[in-house]
Amino acid sequence: MTQVEFYNLFVKIIVSFFCGFVVGIERTRQSAQYGARDHIFYSIIATTLIILYENYLENIGMWILSITIGGMILFLLIGSVYRLFHEEDPGYTTTLSMILAMVVGILSYYNFVLSIAISVIFLIILSTKKQFYKIKELQRIEWTGTVQFIAIVVLLLILIPEDIVIVNINLRSVIIIFITILAIKYFSYFLLRYSAEHNLYYISLLGGFAHSEATTMQLAEIGASSASIWLVIQTMLGRMILILLLGAVELLQYAFLPILLTATVGLFGSFLILKNKKTKLKFRKIENPLSVKSALIFTGTYALALLVTFILDYFILQNFIAYSFISFLIGLLSGGASSLFVTTAFLSGLINSGQALILLAIGLTAAILNKIFYSLQVLDTKKNKKKYAIHLIFYQSITIFLLVSSTILTIYIFSLPFL
Template identity: 65%
Template sequence: MIFQILTIEDFYILFTKIIVSFFCGFFIGIERTRVSAQYGARDHIFFSMISTALIVLYDKFLPVSEGFTLIIIFYTGMILFLMIGSVYRLFHENDPGYTSTLSMLLAMIVGSLTYYNEYLAIVISVIFLIILSTKKQFNRIKSLQDIEWTGTIEFIAIVVLLYILIPEGLEFYGILIKPIIIIFITILVVKYFSYFLLKSSFEKNLYYISFLGGFAHSEATTIELAEAGASSTSVWLVVQTMLIRMLIVLLIAPDLLTYALYPILLTSLVGLSGSFLILRKKETTLELSKIKNPLSLKGSLIFTGTYFLAVIVSIISNVLNFNVIIFYFVVFGMGLLSGGASSLFVATLFQTNLVNTGNGLIMLSIGLSAAVFNKLFYSTRSLRANRNKKVYFFHLLFYLLITIIILAFMTILTITIFNLSIL
C-alpha cells in the first residue's frame, strides 16, 4: 500500500529522513550513554525515529484529524513516560535526572524537525552534543554553576517549534509573520550567547562586562550596574550595544537598514570609543547576577505584547487615515518599553508601505531615543544608596544626551544627503 501511494523518489527521500533522524538521536544520546544516564543512545534514537515516523504518517498517509490525534496521543504518552521516570528517580535515587529527560524531549523535537529540515536538525543535535560534552568542564567554573542548562533546551525548542508551526506566507493585515519570527529568533541567539559568554568569563574589566551585558539584557545590566554603584559611563556603554543590536531587527527591512546603518553605527562608534577611554582600565567584582537567561517568558511577553499593541494601533490609524505623526507618538511610547519592539514596528510599517524611508528613519531615531532615555530611569531608581544620586543623574544625562543628539543629527544628515522624502 505504501509503495502505491509513494513514488520511488519520495520513498528514498523519506527513508533518508528516517536515517538522519537515527543519527540525530544518536548524537543527542551518545553523551548520556557515556555517563551512564537513565536514558542512553538507544532510547534517544527510538524517540527521535518515532517522532519522525509520526510526522510522516500525519503528512503523507493519514487524514489531518486522525493524524493530528495520533500525534497528540503518542507525544502525550512519551512525555508521561519521561515524567514518570523522573518521579521514580526522584524518590528512589534522590535525583530526577532532568538533563536526561530534557535531552529525550529534545530528541522528540529534533525527530519532528528532521521531516521539515534535516540540516537544521543535524546542526541542533551536534550543538547539543558539544554542550553536554563540555558541561562538566563548564561546571568547574563557579560563575557557570548558575547557568540554567534547561534554558538551552528551551531555546532550541522555541526555535524548532516556531520554525515548524509558522507557515510560509502567513500574513496579518499584510504583515508577513515568518520573517518577524526569524528576526525574533536571531535576537534571541545574540542575547543568549552574549549571556553565556558573560557568565562563563573570568574577565572582570568593567568595559567588557558592560559590553556583553548590554547585548544579553540592557535593562537588567543597567539596573545591576547602578545597584553596584558602577560608573555612569558603563550604562552609556550598555546603550551603545543596545543600538548595535537594533540593526539585527532591521534585517526585516533591508532598504531601511541600508540608510539606518549610518546614524546608528556612527552614534555607537562615538559611544564605544568614549566609554573605552574611560573604562578600559577599570576592574570590578561585579557578577551581574540579576542578568538571567534571556529566554524568559516575561521578556518575550513584553516584547510581543508591545509590538502587537502597536500593530493594532497602526491598523486602526491606517483604516481611519490618521496622520503619520500618530506613529511618532506610538513609536516613542514603545521605545520607553522596548527598543527592540519599537524598531521592529518601524521596520514592519516600512515593509507594508505605511511609511517611507525618511519617516522610517525619523521614527527609528525617536524610538531609540526613548529606549536610550529609559536607562536614566532604570539606573537612577536602582542606584546604590551611598552614591550621590544628583551627580550620577547629571553625569548619565550628559552621556545619554550626547547619544541622542548624535543619533538625531546623523539621522537628519542622512535624510538630507540622500534626499529622502518625509512627506
C-alpha cells in the same frame, strides 16, 4: 566629487575607525604593545590607500598600495622577531590583530557588513578564549527556561505557514527575525554568564547585547561609573543594525551612518572615561533573556504595537504623529521591540524611508532615556545620585544629539521622502 560620493567615502572611513577600534580594544585591555589607537591607525591607513587606489591613482596606485602595505606588515614582523629574542612574550596575537586591522580596513571600502562582522567575531574570540570552563555550572532553571523557549520556537516555525501575509507583512519572516535577535541576545548572555571575566568593559558590552535594562540596573547597583551605562547604550545601537540587516537592508543603507557615527563616538568616549575608573568589579547574574518571561515581555510589547498599527491602517489613519508616539512608548519598554516595529511598518509600506529613519531615532531616544530611570531606582547608596544623574544625562544628550542630527542630515543628503 558629489555630495553623495563624499558621504559614501566618509561612511567607509567611519566604518574603518570602528572596526580598528573593535579589533584593538581587547589588546588595550591586555596591555599589549599595540593598543586600540594603533589598530585604528592601521585600519584607516589601509582604507585610505584603497580609496586613493580606486578613485585617484589607478595607474600607479597598485605600486603605492603594495609598497605601503608590505612595509606596514614588515614593520610588524620585525617587531615580533625583536620581541622573540628580547622578551618572554613575542606578541604574535597582537601582530596578527594588527594585520587583521589592515584587512578589515580594506574590507571597509568593499563590504562594510563583512568588515564589522569579522571585527566583532575576532573581539569575541579573544575575549572568551579562556572563559568556557564554567559551562558545567549551568543551573537547572536556566536550562528549563532555554528549553521552553526553544520548544516555542520550533512550534512557531512548524505551525506558521510561509504564505501568511497580514497588512503586507510576511508573518513568518518577522518571526525569524525575532528568533534571530533573541538567539544573539542569549549567545551574549551565555558568554557573559559562564565567563570568569569580571571586567567592566566586558560586562557592559556583552550585557548590553544580552539584556540592556538588566545590565544597566546591575551596573548602577554595584556603583559602577555612569560612563558604563553609556557603553551599554552603544551595544543597543548595534542591535538595531542587526535588526535592519535581517529585515530591511534597503533602510539600513540610510540608517547605518547615523547609528555607526553615534556608536563610535559613544564607544570612544566611554572607554576614554572608564580607563581611569575601577574596572574589576563583582557582578551578580544577569537575567536570562531567553526565558519564557523575558521572551513574552519582548513579544508582548511588539505585538501590542503591531496591533495598534493594524487598527490605524484598517481605519486609514496612517498618522505619522501616532506612529511616533507608538515608537516612543515601545522604546521606553524595549529598544529592540521599537526597532522591530519600525522595520515592520516600513516593510508593510505604512511609512516611507524618511519617516522610518525618524521613527528609529525616536524609539532609540526613548530606549536611551529609560536607562536613567532603571539606573537611579537601584543606584548604590554610596554614590551621589544627583552627580550620577547629571553625568548620565550628559552622556545621553551627546548620544541623542548625534543620533538625531545625523539622521536629519542623512534625510537631507539623500533627499528621502518624509511627508
